[in-house]
Amino acid sequence: MSPSYEAVIGLEIHAQLRTATKIFCGCSTAFGAAPNSEVCPVCLGQPGALPVLNRQAVDYAVMAALALGCEVQRESIFARKNYFYPDLPKGYQISQYERPLALGGGLEITADGQSRFIRLTRIHMEEDAGKSLHEGFRDSETRTYVDYNRSGVPLIEIVSEPDMRSAAEASEFFTRLREILVSIGVNDGNMEEGSLRCDANVSVRPVGQETLGTKAEVKNVNSFRYLHKAIEYEIDRQIEVVSKGGRVVQETRLFDSSTGRTHSMRSKEEAHDYRYFPEPDLPPLLVAADRVERLRARMPELPQARRQRFVTSYGIPDYDAGVLTQSGLADYFEQVAGAAGNPKAASNWVMGELLRTLNERGTAVADVPLQPAALAGLIALVDKGTISNAIAKDVFPKMYASGRSAADIVAAEGLAQNSDESAVLEIVRAVMAANAETVAQYRAGSQKTFGFLVGQVMKGSGGKANPKLANALLKRELDSPS
Numbered sequence: 288m289s290p291s292y293e294a295v296i297g298l299e300i301h302a303q304l305r306t307a308t309k310i311f312c313g314c315s316t317a318f319g320a321a322p323n324s325e326v327c328p329v330c331l332g333q334p335g336a337l338p339v340l341n342r343q344a345v346d347y348a349v350m351a352a353l354a355l356g357c358e359v360q361r362e363s364i365f366a367r368k369n370y371f372y373p374d375l376p377k378g379y380q381i382s383q384y385e386r387p388l389a390l391g392g393g394l395e396i397t398a399d400g401q402s403r404f405i406r407l408t409r410i411h412m413e414e415d416a417g418k419s420l421h422e423g424f425r426d427s428e429t430r431t432y433v434d435y436n437r438s439g440v441p442l443i444e445i446v447s448e449p450d451m452r453s454a455a456e457a458s459e460f461f462t463r464l465r466e467i468l469v470s471i472g473v474n475d476g477n478m479e480e481g482s483l484r485c486d487a488n489v490s491v492r493p494v495g496q497e498t499l500g501t502k503a504e505v506k507n508v509n510s511f512r513y514l515h516k517a518i519e520y521e522i523d524r525q526i527e528v529v530s531k532g533g534r535v536v537q538e539t540r541l542f543d544s545s546t547g548r549t550h551s552m553r554s555k556e557e558a559h560d561y562r563y564f565p566e567p568d569l570p571p572l573l574v575a576a577d578r579v580e581r582l583r584a585r586m587p588e589l590p591q592a593r594r595q596r597f598v599t600s601y602g603i604p605d606y607d608a609g610v611l612t613q614s615g616l617a618d619y620f621e622q623v624a625g626a627a628g629n630p631k632a633a634s635n636w637v638m639g640e641l642l643r644t645l646n647e648r649g650t651a652v653a654d655v656p657l658q659p660a661a662l663a664g665l666i667a668l669v670d671k672g673t674i675s676n677a678i679a680k681d682v683f684p685k686m687y688a689s690g691r692s693a694a695d696i697v698a699a700e701g702l703a704q705n706s707d708e709s710a711v712l713e714i715v716r717a718v719m720a721a722n723a724e725t726v727a728q729y730r731a732g733s734q735k736t737f738g739f740l741v742g743q744v745m746k747g748s749g750g751k752a753n754p755k756l757a758n759a760l761l762k763r764e765l766d767s768p769s
């Protein structure tokens with residue numbers, strides 16, 4: 288019998304820091320500017336131009352390190368990573384190599400029903416390269432264009448240990464990591480624009496073997512779904528190779544989203560010798576302990592801590608806490624819950640009607656037209672018994688569209704629940720008279736007819752009878768001898 292194999296996966300994630308300007312010059316980092324409009328002698332690598340490190344970029348990198356439990360190094364060194372490529376005008380990339388900004392740390396993930404801690408190796412700072420444009424020009428068949436706007440944009444590279452064992456774990460790790468970086472404001476999480484990119488190192492080995500198999504690196508996978516697919520494909524491919532007695536080649540592979548396969552980009556023989564050496568134009572980066580502590584004090588609550596707080600202090604289920612923190616509606620929820628004094632109802636409305644409406648209309652969370660206090664007002668009307676939950680669901684889209692308060696809409700449209708005992712009793716008696724046969728069945732012991740009769744009473748009241756009152760009165764009338 289052939290041995291069974293396990294996958295070993297490590298991720299390298301490049302995250303663009305959300306600074307207004309580039310890492311070593313004052314050019315703008317704004318996405319979508321006209322090609323080569325955000326450039327200067329520094330980021331174009333003109334002779335004599337000197338880099339000046341962006342202080343905000345360092346602060347953001349330190350915040351990312353703190354959020355991921357890394358140890359921020361008091362001294363780190365920028366180095367030159369030398370290679371020739373058209374998108375790299377200096378002929379080298381400034382990156383940290385032997386002495387990175389931060390070491391260690393990690394992240395707890397839950398995948399396939401199991402919680403595991405995935406360790407990080409390091410976080411280092413570096414500059415981005417320009418962007419080669421292979422498509423979209425009349426002569427794209429024969430020429431490649433280069434846009435240097437991205438050249439010198441600040442990045443952190445986050446390198447994990449090879450601690451993941453499945454595509455599901457890798458994609459969960461990347462999801463959690465993105466959530467953290469976005470929540471602390473250091474990265475915008477936009478994979479389509481390339482401000483968050485992921486490379487995966489994948490190898491396989493027989494279960495029980497300690498030494499690692501030969502790895503292949505899958506480059507630049509630009510969505511969670513593709514990351515999952517690319518890793519699964521790569522695991523299957525490698526198991527196929529080794530189980531037939533072959534050897535996995537160490538190489539860089541690209542994922543093709545149209546075929547769902549990876550294919551070889553360059554082999555190890557073609558790999559670069561980067562000839563790293565310390566960048567002579569930049570002093571060592573010194574990050575004092577008090578700077579780290581100042582940044583630590585300014586850090587917002589992390590997603591995991593917030594989820595736990597929602598469960599313990601609002602008493603809402605884990606599931607709700609997860610949806611609320613991941614949807615970007617956590618702040619909104621807290622305001623509704625606070626104003627309504629009913630966290631579970633707040634959670635139901637925010638996760639349910641509100642989130643669904645936002646998704647249907649493609650509205651961003653930042654542009655919610657409905658104030659949290661207004662939604663709290665709707666919840667309060669339900670809690671006071673003024674309207675039923677069913678009526679509230681009709682009121683919600685009207686509030687959303689008009690910005691009017693729930694109380695206004697309920698008053699203007701006469702939607703208030705009818706809790707007038709004599710009025711409801713009148714309807715109950717009318718329903719009983721019109722359904723004499725069903726009433727007889729109920730009295731003969733057929734309990735299940737009760738639901739039908741309640742439905743008729745509610746219908747008779749145009750949905751406005753207080754359901755509790757309708758229930759109680761109907762029961763009283765049915766149980767009393769006729």
Ligand SMILES: [Zn+2]
Nearest residue numbers: 312314327330
């Ligand atoms: Zn510049």
